[in-house]
Amino acid sequence: MNEKQMAGYEAAKYVKDGMLVGIGTGSTAYYLIEKLGQRVKEEGLNIKCVSTSDASTEQAKSLGIPLLDTNDAPELDICIDGVDEVDPQFNGIKGGGGALFREKIVARSAKYNIWVCHSAKLVEEIGDFGLPVEVLPFGYKHVVKKMEDAGFEPVLRMNKDGSIYETNNHNYILDTKYTNSKFGKDYAAMEAFLKGTLGVLETGFFLNCTDLIISAGADGITTIENPNK
Numbered sequence: 001m002n003e004k005q006m007a008g009y010e011a012a013k014y015v016k017d018g019m020l021v022g023i024g025t026g027s028t029a030y031y032l033i034e035k036l037g038q039r040v041k042e043e044g045l046n047i048k049c050v051s052t053s054d055a056s057t058e059q060a061k062s063l064g065i066p067l068l069d070t071n072d073a074p075e076l077d078i079c080i081d082g083v084d085e086v087d088p089q090f091n092g093i094k095g096g097g098g099a100l101f102r103e104k105i106v107a108r109s110a111k112y113n114i115w116v117c118h119s120a121k122l123v124e125e126i127g128d129f130g131l132p133v134e135v136l137p138f139g140y141k142h143v144v145k146k147m148e149d150a151g152f153e154p155v156l157r158m159n160k161d162g163s164i165y166e167t168n169n170h171n172y173i174l175d176t177k178y179t180n181s182k183f184g185k186d187y188a189a190m191e192a193f194l195k196g197t198l199g200v201l202e203t204g205f206f207l208n209c210t211d212l213i214i215s216a217g218a219d220g221i222t223t224i225e226n227p228n229k
């Protein structure tokens with residue numbers, strides 16, 4: 001079993017009969033969904049899930065996992081998702097897979113959040129990954145200018161074929177270095193600035209969002225509880 005699979009499978013143990021479950025996106029969440037599919041089929045686990053992306057929806061459907069629309073389940077028991085970087089203060093960055101808006105809605109709907117990741121995602125300081133920012137296509141260069149004026153370094157996400165990457169919401173992603181921004185290391189201030197910029201839908205900052213991290217590495221599985229939740 002690889003590390004992502006170990007983390008995803010471990011997280012699936014937190015899902016109990018009767019729960020409404022938010023299912024994340026990415027290569028680690030993939031294994032969570034795989035295991036939930038097995039449990040639904042083999043144990044008759046009775047759950048309903050809300051998905052954070054078209055890819056996770058397709059996977060869940062193919063495994064026979066019952067799905068609900070987000071608008072039919074505004075409150076969830078648990079949400080389990082991946083993460084791109086997380087620091088010891090539980091400041092996380094998500095959106096590598098472009099699903100950050102749906103992921104944030106689903107995470108905020110859940111009473112309990114778990115992140116699953118390879119141990120390499122646990123860092124002393126977030127920033128190397130950059131910050132994905134979802135923007136509306138109309139006037140996105142206005143956002144780019146506002147961000148550059150504040151010291152951010154946004155780059156429009158592209159597909160391998162040279163076309164512009166579009167999220168499931170048909171928006172664009174600006175992958176943004178922020179280490180030279182005028183906000184220093186004040187992530188909350190950066191978030192407030194970006195969310196206040198016309199044309200920004202959501203940022204990949206997930207600050208003090210998760211209750212538990214399940215990471216897997218060469219030494220096995222580590223679970224870290226957030227003491228501030």
Ligand SMILES: O=C(CO)[C@H](O)[C@H](O)COP(=O)(O)O
Pocket residue numbers: 024025026027028029081082083084093094095096097098099100103117
């Ligand atoms: O935020 C995400 C998608 O928008 C993912 O959860 C994040 O990118 C982690 O993915 P992976 O488990 O493949 O490393």
